[in-house]
Amino acid sequence: MELHMEYYLVISTIMLFAGIYGFITRRNLLAVLISIELILNSVDINFAVFNRYLFPEQMEGFFFTLFAIGVSACETAVAIAIIINIYRNIRNIQVKNLSEMKH
């Protein structure tokens, strides 16, 4: 017996909106970063599932997933480097302390 495609899509949609919610509400830069990773991973699931169930004769979706994983790894590396730099400057990584610039 095979799972229906909808189950995967429900999970990926929940992940997407959990990510958006986390991005807006989290107060720690690392938690914000994790929320973004949730969004990117939900996209990966979507691509893999669409490819496997709807268009199994081509590999476009799988390749897109591979590239998206690679790029999100780069992005995490750069983001963490910048977060470390912030830590060196102000000794914590809370979002509320990143308020030197205000209108």
Next chain:
Amino acid sequence: MVYANFLLMKEEVSLVAVIVILLVYDIFGSQKSLKYFQPIACVLVGIHTLLNLSPNIEITAFGGMYHNVPMGSVMKTILNIGTLLVFMQANNWLASERTIIRRGEFYMITLATLLGMYFMISAGNFLMFFIGLETASIPMATLAAFDKYKQKSAEAGAKYILTAVFASGLSLYGISLIYGTTGTLYFEDIPAGITGSPIQLMAFVFFFVGLGFKLSLVPFHQWTPDVYEGAPTSVTAYLSVISKGSAAFVLMAILYKVFAPLVYEWQSILYWVIIATITLANLFALRQQNLKRFFAYSSISQAGYIMLGVISGTAMGMTGLVYYVLVYMLSNLAAFGVIAIVEHRSGKITIDDYNGLYCTNPRLSFVMMITLFSLAGIPPFAGFFSKFFIFAAAAQQGYYVLVFIALVNTIVSLYYYLRVVKAMFINKSEIPIESFRSDGYTRISLLACSAGILGVGVLSIVYESIGTFSFGM
């Protein structure tokens, strides 16, 4: 795989060559010879610009992944010129004590983002577009955080990378839904599969949000002022002009090409986004004191004007958009050149600090004045013509109300642009910025920008020659 395909992508190949030469030079050059890093980088980018001056014919390589149109080549040339001008202005800041050791990295990372924009412009597939987008935005965050010891700079970097990746994540979600409903990622095949079903509309909205962040259109503009203020001034100049210009071009290309069947939907979305962008950004710009923040809001509203070229959806709109980007680039780079040199010499950055600048630095004030006049759209300068063409393109399609709102906003923007001019020429100051001589490179770049602002509008050949390349996509 056919390796001869690489030869077709001559713009990308020559840019990669420039990056590799600079990398080797930065690693193996002796401390003494590294003094000449800036001139060499400028000369190499100049050669690269000249080599690719003649627009390519339409090229398709790698089975449709890479698809370049003549207008894309024109856009790349404009971006090259902008990058060259930024390089000429950057040295004052880079030669300071704390950044001199990382001087080479600035040039290489900047060129890497430029390479990403090239791929974005000539993508023929969403995978290519996505990789280009990320190549353009991830290194940009490291540039924004380049001043390692300044908290503001690190803050700007963090804000930029988090919002940029959030936006591209949303964009990707949209792309995944498009893939799910059409079964392809090639720009050429997608329109046939687009039926306007609700899920495709949702996909389009997600996708549009992603590029809207990059362009800083209004509901997605929150990061712009903070990043522009915190990043080093040369990086801000690059970010406000090159990054925005390429994103505008790509948005237009994709809306025309891929989402052509949804034209009524995206025009109605864009309609309200343009009104919100121009109006809100203008209102916020009125109350800024910091010049970099001021120009951030100004650039948001300019992005709204640029979108007027997209909404018209005609060849005239496309020509108008590219021409507008060219003029906006010259004006903004001149303004940031002046801000950068004043900030470097005196550390002053607010509008009140510019009181009485005319008495001490008449030439800089003059450059700043024609820049601001051009941004506001006052006739003899190029900004007037670019606004005229883009308004005409939108009005031709019957968007009279939209053009009227944009016109009213032009008047509002005149008020805040003139505020800076008034500070420089009329206000008196007890402690004006003392008089100084800027270095040769900055002077040449400011001169080039001023000549462009004065010349590009009057010489109709510029607009006409851009016009001959429109619509090959």
